[in-house]
Amino acid sequence: MDIPTALFYIFSAVLLGASFRVITARSPVHAALFLVLAFFSASCVWMLLHAEFLAISLVLVYVGAVMVLFLFVVMMLDINVDSLRQGFWTHFPVAALVGVIIVLEMAAVLIPGFDVRTAPATDPVAMQLGNTKLLGIQIYSHYLYPLQIAAVLLLVAIVAAIALTLRQRKDSKAMDASQQVRAKKADRVHIVKMAADVEAPPAPPAAPAAGDSKP
Template sequence: MDITTALFYIFSAILLGASFRVITARSTVHSALFLILAFFTASCIWMLLKAEFLAITLVLVYIGAVMVLFLFVVMMLDINSDNVREGFWKHLPLGALVGTLIALEMAAVLMGGFRLSEAPQTTEAALKLGNTKMLGISIYTQYLYPLQIAAVLLLVAIIAAIALTLRKRKDSRSQDPSEQVKVQKADRLRIIKVAPTVEAAPAAESAPETGAKA
């Protein structure tokens, strides 16, 4: 067994343990921290499989952005998870059975990928271009239509989320640009002449008095 295979099994064991602790930890903050550990070990496994771009993306996007948001929301709301976790051990056997079936199905489909000794050899052209550039070429040439379909689905999901959460409040104030454009100068400013309430002293009488005081 070489060092790569040993590291693969070590990171896989840590990943499985962290994933199990995500659903069994009593504190939601601890669950989020174990999820960060699971993401980090998954990125390490991708680094062993020479998928550097996916590993860096997982660290930057999920650990650096998504999990920070999760921790912020969990610590701000301070959710009491005791009521949510009631009946966990009651449904554990059924959940373990479903999880085992899913794992066996994935192993049956991806069994060829689990054999590290039979990994395909990298060509010289791929080594010169690099992993990230080869991934970009594959996505935008061979998988262009699936990429566009996925982009449209994500756009529809974003629009649906905005439509579901959009609520009109009675106390909200908004401006109509079309009404603002129609406004004339006379509608914005109006000059009104107001008669003075106190009469000013005549200028001729005030001049001698100021000269005498001087």
């Protein structure tokens, strides 16, 4: 076994372990950190496959931006994890069945791609372009519509995340803009007429009596 093969098995094992911990971790923050580890391991696998652009994009986009967004959303939502875990084992058989079906479908699609006997011949012109340009040609020519659909789904997810953060909570101090617009001058300033409170002038000192005068 050569070094690249050994590294592939190591990174793949770390990727599988981190992915399993993402769905089994009790804390959402810990699950997000395990997802960062899974992204890094997948990036290393892409590097071993000589797909440098995909590896760097995975680190910069997902680890640098998306995961930071996940952590902020998890902290802002203040999710009660205990209530979400209620009934976990009740629905576990159905979830396991769906997971097995997904794994079988992915295996049926991906396994034929590992057959080197049916692999197409390498185009020397394509090899000179580099994997970054080839990826751009494939995405914006053959997979343009799936790319647009993915962009719309991401936009919907962003709007949903913003809507979840604006829900009514006891500790929320958000202001209603519609109520601020409908405010009138009489609602903001109330003039009360009060009687003036004038202090009486101090009494003059009493004049001393004649018998009290001293020589």
